[in-house]
Amino acid sequence: MSQTTDSQNPAPRIGVLTGGGDCPGLNAVIRAVTKSLIYQCGAEVIGVEDGFLGLIEHRVRPLDWRSVSDILATGGTVLGTSNTASPFAWHGQDVSQAVLAYARELGLQALVAIGGDGTMTMAHGLAQRGLPVVGVPKTIDNDIAHNERSFGFDTAVATVTEALERVQTTGQSHGRVMIVETMGRYAGWIALEAGMAGAADVILIPELPYSVEAIAAVCRERSRARRCTVICIAEGAAVAGGGMTIERTVADSPDPLRLGGVGHVLRAQLQPLIEAEVRATVLGHVQRGGSPTPFDRVLATQYGNAAAQLVLRGEYNRMVTLQHGAMTSVDLASVAGRNRTVPTDHPLLVCARQIGVCLGQG
C-alpha cells in the first residue's frame, strides 16, 4: 500500500480504459496497472468509463489502491466497455481532436488501452495524433498476432470444457451425439483446447473444413460400441468443398437455423446420416463471463504490470505481448488487423490426431 512521490515532480497521471467485448481478466489487468503505477511512482491513475466513450463523453473516475483491491477475481470490467464508440467515427464525425483535448485537460501523461483489434487501431490512431499510449491485447479467442496466450482464454476453455463434460454424461446415458458450439469465428483455439480438455471425439475449427460424412462415420462406429459422440465445433467452422461457408449459407437465406448457429447446422447435416439422436448446444455469452481462472489472473496481472513498466520507461505506442513465455512488446502498428489462426501443423492439432481425435476429415 506504500507509494512514493517526488515532491519536485508531481505524480504523473495515467489513464486506463477497457474496450471491446467482455473478457475474464480485464479487472486483473486494471488492478495490476493501477497498483504497479501507484506503488512504483505514486501515479494518479484515472479510470476511463466505457472504453473510448468515456473520453468522448468526459466520464472518468480516479482509481486508487483500495478501489482495485478486491477486483482480481471478478469477471467483467469495473470500468465498463463499449464495442463501437470510436473517436474517429462518432455519429459520423471524427471527434479525435476533442478527445485529445480532453486528455490534455485531464493532464494524462499516457493512456493504457486494454482491448482487441478495434481498440488497438483506435489507440494507434490517437498515438499518431500525439497521445502516448500503451496497448494491452484482449481477445478471448486467443487470436491476436504476436501474442502467444491471451488472458481470458484459459477461462473460456474451462467454461467450454465444463459444458462438454456435462453433455457427455447425458450423451452417454442416452447413446446420443452431442454437439457443443463454441466461440471462434476465425480461429479455432477455444474449440481445440476445450475439445482436448473435454475429451471431445470430434473437434471442428475454422482452419480445417470438415466432411459431414467423415463425422457421421465416427458417430456410427462409436454407436456400434455403445458410446456417445461428443463434437466440439467453433462457430466459424465450415464444410469442406463447395466453397460455401456456413456463414454464407445462413446469410443468404432466411434460414430457421440462423439463430441456432453452426452447431444446429451441423446437427441438421448429421442427423439424416446416422441413427443416434443428435443434440446441439450453443454456449454463447457464458463463455465471456465469470471469474477468471487462477491461471488467467496471474497472466492478466503480468500483462497489466508489463504495461505499467512500459509507461514507467516511457516506451509508448507499443503493445504488450507474450512471446516465448515472457512478457515483451511490439509496435502498435504491427498488430492491427492481423489474426493469429491455428496453423494446421500446430503441435496440439498433431497431438489430437495422434490420439485418434477426428478433426473433420476421414
Next chain:
Amino acid sequence: MSQTTDSQNPAPRIGVLTGGGDCPGLNAVIRAVTKSLIYQCGAEVIGVEDGFLGLIEHRVRPLDWRSVSDILATGGTVLGTSNTASPFAWHGQDVSQAVLAYARELGLQALVAIGGDGTMTMAHGLAQRGLPVVGVPKTIDNDIAHNERSFGFDTAVATVTEALERVQTTGQSHGRVMIVETMGRYAGWIALEAGMAGAADVILIPELPYSVEAIAAVCRERSRARRCTVICIAEGAAVAGGGMTIERTVADSPDPLRLGGVGHVLRAQLQPLIEAEVRATVLGHVQRGGSPTPFDRVLATQYGNAAAQLVLRGEYNRMVTLQHGAMTSVDLASVAGRNRTVPTDHPLLVCARQIGVCLGQG
C-alpha cells in the same frame, strides 16, 4: 462391504433400471439401492440397461458392491436410459407379457424403476400385471406430484446460477440486458430458484404470464442507473393476454426464432422497446448433465435407500417421495400424469416480490 445371506433362503434378486431423460444423481440412487440391498439382505442386484429397453431386448448385468463404489459423484446413469421404449407400445406392439416373462426368467423378486412420469406409468402398468415394483421419482424440473424436492434439481439450479453470474459480468460491462433461458416447460421451479440464487432482476415462469412492457420498464429504469438487467426465463413462460402461448406462436409459423427458444422470442419482443442491447442465451442440455451437487448426492442416496427399504419390507407398487422433509411413499397410481407447478402464493415467489424482483408484471 459386509453382507448377510441366509443359507435357507437364497439371496433375493432385485432389478434396477433408469428411464427418461438424464438427471444428476441417477448414479447415486443406483448406488444406494444396490448397497442397501446387498448390505441388508445380501441381495443380488441386476442392472437393466437403457430403461425398459433392456427388459425388452434382454440386456441386463449384475451390480455388485464394487461396480457401484465409485459412481456417487458421476453424472448420467451407468445403466443407460431411454426416453421412449415402452413395454406397452414397442413398435406398435404390447410386449409387456414378454417383459414379464423375462423378469420371471431372471428370477426378479421386484423391480426398482427410477424415472419420470412416463417411467412411473409403465412401472405401474407392469405392477398391475404382476411384477412387484418400487418407483423412484426423477425430474430435473422438480415437478412431480407429492414430492417436495427432487434429486438433480439442486444441480440444475447450480448450473443455471453459474450461467446467470457469467452473463451478469458481461451485461454489467456493456450495460446490456441479458436473457438466460432455462428448462421448465410447465413448471418454473428452476427459473425461480436459480433466478433468486443468481440475482436475476426479472424472473419469468410458466405459471405467471408476463407483460413485455413491464419488463421493458424495469430495463429502462436500470439502464438509467447504469445497471445491466438480468432476466431468467423458463422455456415455458409466455406473454400474458391474447391467450396465445409462445409455444403456439412458434408452432404455428415456420419462425426463424423457433430454434432460438423463448429466450430469443423475448429478446425480439424487448429490443424494440429499449435502447440497451439485448442478448439471449439458451442453456439447453448442459442443465441435465454433470456431477450432482453434494446436496443432490445426499438426497439421491436417501431416495435410493428408501426404495430399498420398501423392497425389504415388501411394500410394492409404491413410489418413494419426500414429504415434510422426510422420505415416505405414495401409491404409484396416484402419481402418474400429475404435475407440481409453482403455486402463485409460494413463499419463494412472495419473497422474490418482497425484495423487488420483477415477476413479469408491473
Next chain:
Amino acid sequence: MSQTTDSQNPAPRIGVLTGGGDCPGLNAVIRAVTKSLIYQCGAEVIGVEDGFLGLIEHRVRPLDWRSVSDILATGGTVLGTSNTASPFAWHGQDVSQAVLAYARELGLQALVAIGGDGTMTMAHGLAQRGLPVVGVPKTIDNDIAHNERSFGFDTAVATVTEALERVQTTGQSHGRVMIVETMGRYAGWIALEAGMAGAADVILIPELPYSVEAIAAVCRERSRARRCTVICIAEGAAVAGGGMTIERTVADSPDPLRLGGVGHVLRAQLQPLIEAEVRATVLGHVQRGGSPTPFDRVLATQYGNAAAQLVLRGEYNRMVTLQHGAMTSVDLASVAGRNRTVPTDHPLLVCARQIGVCLGQG
C-alpha cells in the same frame, strides 16, 4: 429498485448487524433485509460495523439499494463481525445503556441481529432493556435449536465434500487411509452430510463415540480389497468408553498432537493397528469462507426477507427459524444456549448405516 414512502410517516430506520464467526450467506441476508425493507416501506437501513462493537464504538453506515446489489454471492460479511464484543461485558463493564442511548440517537426503530448463540443472547438482553430486535440465526454447524437448516451449512458441506473427493483420489492411488477433520465441536451435521456426499467409508461425529478397533477393522477389510478408506471425522468426535473425550485428552497435556486436531489424534490411534499408511488433513478455516452455494443464497435470502417481514409487522424479540420447510419465528428467549445435535435415530444416520457406512462402531 422502486420504493414506497409515506409522506406522513417518515421512513423508519432499521439497524442491521452481523455477529460471531464468518459464515457463507451473511451478505445474502444483509441484502435481503435491506432490499425488502427499502422496497416495502422505503426504510432507511443502517449497517452496524463489526457486530455489537459498532454499536459500542459508534461505527455505522447507511445501506442503500446499490450498496447491497452485488453482494449476494460474496463470502464473508460486508459489515464486518466480531466474536467477543458484548454490550454487557465490554472490558469488564456493562455498556448496554450507552448502546441503547446510541440506538435512540440513531433513531433506530429496530435492530436485525444476524448471528449465533452469543449474538442471540446479547440481542435478547438488549430487547429486554427496550430495543426492539429481530434475530436471524447463523451457524455453520447447523446446530441452532428450533431451526432445521441454517444458511452456510450447505456451503460448508460442499467444501468438505470437495476435500473428501480430493483426498479420495490420492488415497486410492496409494492404497492409504485418509482422514479429513471437519468443523463440528458438539454437533456432527457437517461431518455426516459431507461424509455421505463425499462417499466416506467411516463417519465419526460427537454424538456417537467411536471404537478405534472397529475403524481399524474396516480399513483392513478395504485394504484387502485393494481399496483406500476415507474417514470423515468431526472435530468433536471422541473415543467411546474410558469417559475421556479427545478434548480433555489434549487439554490435560502439552500434547504435540494438539495443534493437529482430532484428525491427527485418530491417525495416531489407528496407524499402529493397520498396515496401510494413514494420513490426516484438518480443513480448518476454509470451511467458513467462500461464496455461498446457490442453495444457501436462496435460503439466506429467505431468512433475511423473513426478518424484514417481522420488522414490518412489528413482531419483535423473535428469531426467524426454518421449521417444516417454512420460515417462521420463535421467541428469542427460547433459543439461547440450546444446541441441536444429531439424534442417534436421525434418518440420515439410519440411511448411512443401511448402506454400510461405518459410524464408528462394529
Next chain:
Amino acid sequence: MSQTTDSQNPAPRIGVLTGGGDCPGLNAVIRAVTKSLIYQCGAEVIGVEDGFLGLIEHRVRPLDWRSVSDILATGGTVLGTSNTASPFAWHGQDVSQAVLAYARELGLQALVAIGGDGTMTMAHGLAQRGLPVVGVPKTIDNDIAHNERSFGFDTAVATVTEALERVQTTGQSHGRVMIVETMGRYAGWIALEAGMAGAADVILIPELPYSVEAIAAVCRERSRARRCTVICIAEGAAVAGGGMTIERTVADSPDPLRLGGVGHVLRAQLQPLIEAEVRATVLGHVQRGGSPTPFDRVLATQYGNAAAQLVLRGEYNRMVTLQHGAMTSVDLASVAGRNRTVPTDHPLLVCARQIGVCLGQG
C-alpha cells in the same frame, strides 16, 4: 477408435507405470500414452500396478481403448502408485534382474515411467541394465529440471487459490491475519503462483528467507486501513538469518507446533507482534488430489503423447520435457537429483514486487 496392425510385425507391447506421489493429470498421461500407441501402431499397452511394485510383484493388466476412455478428468492414477518400492532396494535386496526378467517375460518392448525424481532414477537404472524406458516427469511442485511447467501444477495452484479466497472472506469479516501453508519444500512455485492468483498480500517461499518484523509491519499497516492480511507460505519457507530453517527448528525439539507445520510456526512468530488475530491453515493432501484443470488435462495429454512418439521413434532412455512452450526430451541421466527452484529474478517474482506484494522482506 481405429487402430492399425501390421500382420507381418506383431503389435508391440509397451508397459506403463506411475510412481511417486499422487498428482492430478496422471490418468490423462496414461490415457494419451495408451491411445496414441494403440491408434498409431496398434500397440498392446500393459498397465503396471502400483509403480515399480507391480513389476516386482508381477501385477499388470492390459490397457485398451475403452479402459482409458473415461479417465481424462479423474484425479489420481488408475494404475495405483507407490512411493518407495525400488527394484534396486526391495527389502534390502537388488531385485532389478528379476524385474528385467519379468519385463522380458511380458514381452515389453519398452516401459513408459511416469513419476518424479525417484521414479526417473529407478527408470534410468533399469535403462542402463537394458530395459528401454521413456520417462514422463511428474511433480506437483513444478520443480523438475529442464521442464518449464509440469502437469498437476495448475490444478494445485487452483486448489490453493480457492483456499486463499475462502480464508480471505473470513479474514476480512474479522479483520484477521490469515496464513495458508502450501506444498513446496524446496521450490516456491505453488505459493508464488497461487499467492498471485489468490491476491495474497504476503508470499513466502523457500528461495527468499523472510523477516517476521517485515511481515508484521505489513499486517499492522493493513489493520490500520481496516483490511485483513492474507499470507501464502510454502512449507519450506524459513526465517532469514540465524542460519536455522524451520525444519531444523522443529526437528530439534519436541515442539507442539510440529504437526501444525510452518504455517503455525509463522503464526506463533507473528502473533506477539501484532494486535489482529492470526489464524493458520495447512492445506495438506487436498493439494494433490482432485480432477485436473482443463489446462492440466491438455498439458498431460501432450506429455503422454510425446512419450508415445519417443517410443514409436525408438528414442529411449529419455525424458519428455516442456521447453520454450514445446514438447521435447532430454537424456534421463541429466535429470535425476536436480531441482528447479524459483530464481530470485524470475519475472513473476519481479512482478509481485512491482505491484506491492510483500515477499518477506521490508
